[in-house]
Amino acid sequence: MAEEKQGCAGASSCSKESCEGCASASGQQKTSFLEEANPNSHIKHVIGVVSGKGGVGKSFVTSTLASMMAKAGYQVGILDADITGPSIPKMFGVRGQVVGNDEGSFPIPAADGTKIMSVNLLLEDEESPVIWRGPVIAGAVKQFWTDVQWGDLDYLFVDMPPGTGDVPLTVFQSLPVDGVVIVTSPQELVQMIVKKAYNMAQMMHIPVLGVVENYSYVQCPNCDEKIYIYGDSHIDEVAADLQIPVLGKMPMDRKFAKAADAGEIYNCENSYIAAAKEVLEKL
Numbered sequence: 271m272a273e274e275k276q277g278c279a280g281a282s283s284c285s286k287e288s289c290e291g292c293a294s295a296s297g298q299q300k301t302s303f304l305e306e307a308n309p310n311s312h313i314k315h316v317i318g319v320v321s322g323k324g325g326v327g328k329s330f331v332t333s334t335l336a337s338m339m340a341k342a343g344y345q346v347g348i349l350d351a352d353i354t355g356p357s358i359p360k361m362f363g364v365r366g367q368v369v370g371n372d373e374g375s376f377p378i379p380a381a382d383g384t385k386i387m388s389v390n391l392l393l394e395d396e397e398s399p400v401i402w403r404g405p406v407i408a409g410a411v412k413q414f415w416t417d418v419q420w421g422d423l424d425y426l427f428v429d430m431p432p433g434t435g436d437v438p439l440t441v442f443q444s445l446p447v448d449g450v451v452i453v454t455s456p457q458e459l460v461q462m463i464v465k466k467a468y469n470m471a472q473m474m475h476i477p478v479l480g481v482v483e484n485y486s487y488v489q490c491p492n493c494d495e496k497i498y499i500y501g502d503s504h505i506d507e508v509a510a511d512l513q514i515p516v517l518g519k520m521p522m523d524r525k526f527a528k529a530a531d532a533g534e535i536y537n538c539e540n541s542y543i544a545a546a547k548e549v550l551e552k553l
Contacts, residue, residue: 303443305412308374310419313347313426315553318441318450318476322463324432327484328453329357330526332429334540335451338547340382344424347377349414350388351441352431353407354400359390363533367391374417382536385423387414404436411440425550434470442474448553449479451517451546456486456503464508479549480517481509488522496521518543 307313319332329352336346350358359365362380368391370376377385389410390396402410420426428445430438441447452467454460464481471478483505487496499522509516520542529538 304446305416305444308416308419310373310421311415311423313420313423315425315448315550316428316445317425317479317550318428318430318438318447319453320430320438320450320467320471321432321453322434322466326432326453326455326463327520328432329361329429330530330535331451331453331482331484331520331543332427333358333361333530333535334538334543335546335550336384336425336427337382337536337538338540338543339425339550340384340536342547345383345422347385347387347420347423347426349411349418349426349428350386350390351411351414351428351437353389353402353410353437355431356388356390356400358386358429359388359396360533361530361535362386364388364391365396367394370417370419374419376419380536381534384536385420387418387420408436408440411437412444415445434466438470439474442471442476447476449477451479452481452514453484454481454505455484456498456500456505460504461508464505464512468512468514478512478514480515480546481505482517482543482546483519485522486519515545515549517546517549 317335319328319335321328332348336348340346348358350356362384364378364380364386366378368375368378368387375387377387378391379385389400428441428447430441450467450471452464454464468478483503485500486503487498489496503519505516505519520540526538529535
């Protein structure tokens with residue numbers, strides 16, 4: 271009986287009768303969930319930055335990718351979709367509350383011109399926790415797309431929370447994402463972490479532009495020896511298996527943490543991910 275009730279949800283129980291009228295059976299195109307951008311937004315490319323787990327430096331990669339493209343002369347913005355753990359405004363030294371008009375809100379530009387929208391820019395106290403359920407969080411992410419006047423942008427980077435939950439699903443379904451960059455670290459479980467993010471992107475028909483490994487090593491300031499704290503890297507073999515490029519391997523570096531804490535992340539030259547620039551420019 272359980273199998274008979276599955277209908278189209280279980281391939282083994284599909285019959286001519288149960289699947290009659292089903293879009294997948296008739297070859298009809300599935301419904302699009304894409305949301306219309308704000309009329310005052312003209313965005314050429316939307317890039318998601320994702321990870322299979324937290325604590326791998328995804329927001330740092332998002333920030334330095336945006337800064338790198340801004341330094342190259344492109345107009346960039348960051349949509350901070352990590353609603354319950356926003357860090358982008360702090361890293362760029364952006365404070366205050368957004369303003370708007372009848373046509374929507376305006377993102378706040380950082381010192382380097384990067385336009386930023388984050389839930390922290392909507393709160394009176396940036397240290398107040400955001401205690402929202404999944405649907406409310408997903409709705410806020412959509413509003414950052416539909417209700418924000420981004421203006422003319424070459425690249426909008428979307429900093430997503432870790433995992434494969436509500437927000438990544440909302441972004442993949444609601445925004446015209448051109449591709450994602452996966453961020454990971456060099457532990458043994460990297461293969462599982464990367465493949466979770468990769469498989470979700472594949473299921474949502476979103477191209478994977480490449481993978482960045484963070485915390486790859488520590489470089490001795492005296493002899494320049496590389497110390498692999500987390501063990502040998504496995505990212506090359508994982509990327510080869512998935513047929514995606516490695517966009518960079520970043521060491522643990524105090525200057526990055528210092529710049530982020532000072533709200534001057536845009537002053538960091540992250541040459542370790544220089545390969546990403548070429549990939550982004552080819553879109």
